[in-house]
Amino acid sequence: MAKDRTASLIDRAAWARVDDMPWKDIAGGREMVIRGGYRHLEVWRCVPSSDRHCLLSEGAGHCGGMHADWFLPALCQLERKPVHLEDLVVSSATGESVPVYVPNRGSGRAGRHMRVTATDRDLWKELVGEKKSLPVPEQEEGDETTFADQEIDRTCRAGDEGWFVSDSRPIRDLGQPTGGFTLPRxxxxxxxxxxxxxxxxxxxxxxxxxxxxxxxxxxxxxxxxxxxxxxxxxxxxxxxxxxxxxx
Structure with a gap:
């Protein structure tokens, strides 16, 4: 679980991001909505009447093939209800929600980890013919998973080289599609x-x-x-x- 879009845990394993809520709200029973890391698989025919863009064309063209890609619930064409943390915990325990790793298009070394429904996972594997297990994520140079609750570093680092705890991290949870998969026409x-x-x-x-x-x-x-x-x-x-x- 993460509460920050720049958390280093994102895309290192199956993950989910929630809002940074005060403990009183959590203790009071306020539901924690999953904001990132949980996606749904959508399949569509790439024709002019489709509401989605072609995955193979950068313009407004249509290839006539079948596209499949993963989307956040709010970005799905079919209405999808928000997923709450409590529901995700239960569905993960029962096997209804499962982890999936999707390599980026054109790069087998990078990709995205996410949690999805078991039904979507099975359909995705059938489409892409995926039979491999989840890969072990590679550690990026100079990027370590650290405990964020620490004293403020007041030392001036101007002109120094290297990465410091006080430096801002790049946003990892971009919320963009994964690049998907295309079946030829x-x-x-x-x-x-x-x-x-x-x-x-x-x-x-x-x-x-x-x-x-x-x-x-x-x-x-x-x-x-x-x-x-x-x-x-x-x-x-x-x-x-x-x-x-x-x-």
Missing amino acids: MPARHSERPMLITSVERAAAAAALGCTVWELGPCAECGQLMRRYGRNAGRVCAVCRALLNRR
């Missing part, structure tokens, strides 16, 4: 031959569309997975329907 169907769709693609599409795997099917126009069966099903996807309406 399935090729367009050019024949009547059945399309081979992997279990990973089915899991990602089901999560993005908010339906079960058995409700999925190919769009009659582009061949992309869509909600083809069950309630609120259709024959063509929303993108193709919009294109057809313009004709």
